[in-house]
Amino acid sequence: MTDRNILAYARLAEQIVALKLLPRVGWLQRGIANAESVAEHSFGLAALALIFTAADDSVDRERVLAMALVHDIAEALIGDLPFSARRLIGEAVKRDAERRALVELCTPIPGGDHLIRLWEEYAAGATREARLVKALDRVETLVQALAYERAGNRLLDEFWIDATAGLEEFPVLMAFVDRLAAQRNG
Numbered sequence: 001m002t003d004r005n006i007l008a009y010a011r012l013a014e015q016i017v018a019l020k021l022l023p024r025v026g027w028l029q030r031g032i033a034n035a036e037s038v039a040e041h042s043f044g045l046a047a048l049a050l051i052f053t054a055a056d057d058s059v060d061r062e063r064v065l066a067m068a069l070v071h072d073i074a075e076a077l078i079g080d081l082p083f084s085a086r087r088l089i090g091e092a093v094k095r096d097a098e099r100r101a102l103v104e105l106c107t108p109i110p111g112g113d114h115l116i117r118l119w120e121e122y123a124a125g126a127t128r129e130a131r132l133v134k135a136l137d138r139v140e141t142l143v144q145a146l147a148y149e150r151a152g153n154r155l156l157d158e159f160w161i162d163a164t165a166g167l168e169e170f171p172v173l174m175a176f177v178d179r180l181a182a183q184r185n186g
Contacts, residue, residue, distance in 0.1 A: 008108035015076035015105055022075060026082040030155045032148055038075050042068065045140045049133065052172065059129050067122040067133040070115050074101035095123055128169070135170050139177060146180055160184065 019039040027035035036044075046068040053061045072080075078101050086094050102119050106112035122130045145159040163181055167174045 004108075005110055012105055012109055016073065019072070019076055022080060024082075025080045026084075027144075027148070029082055029084065030153070032153050036144060038072050038080055041140065041144070042072050044144065045071070045133070045137055048136045048140050048143070052136065053132075059132055063118070063121075063127075063129045064133055066115075067118050067130060068136065070102075070119050071122050071133060071137065073105060073115075074098040074119070076105060077101035098123070131169060135167055135173050138166070139173055142177060142180055146184055149184060 016039075019042070020037050022038045023035040024038060024041055025035075046065055049064045049068040050061075053059055053064050074097075075081075078097050081089075081094060099116075099120070102116055106115045121127055122133055125131050125134055142159060142163060145156045149156055160181060164174045164177050167177065
């Protein structure tokens with residue numbers, strides 16, 4: 001291990017730690033004062049990935065967990081782009097910016113190309129594992145929305161519109177989201 005490698009690890013670690021301080025902008029736009037950070041969201045996603053894959057041998061758990069952890073690292077450079085911004089700049093522009101940020105962040109470290117490939121697999125939804133992480137990303141947002149609503153926050157109805165759309169590949173997630181919606185309305 002060279003001094004250069006150690007320096008590259010240190011720089012990436014600093015960027016990852018900064019995600020703990022980066023609030024998710026979509027929540028701020030909806031008036032949530034103490035919005036979760038990108039790192040808190042990523043932890044929630046990884047925890048859900050661990051839980052929902054514990055008894056599922058049809059997916060590679062290690063890849064699912066790795067994708068869950070890498071999926072938002074690029075936000076350390078580009079920030080958290082809420083849906084309102086993504087709608088205006090387009091998915092292709094967002095994806096290209098995220099890829100360039102991830103390349104900048106991960107190329108200097110040994111094995112960084114592996115992290116970039118995991119993110120590319122996730123971004124493309126190229127495998128069942130990638131589609132599961134994308135689905136869980138959405139589910140985690142709904143779990144958080146329910147928690148915010150229980151704490152008295154409003155203006156979150158839009159998150160629940162078509163909440164199970166795109167989850168057909170994962171019936172257990174559809175049932176889980178249905179249960180969340182029932183708790184919300186009950």
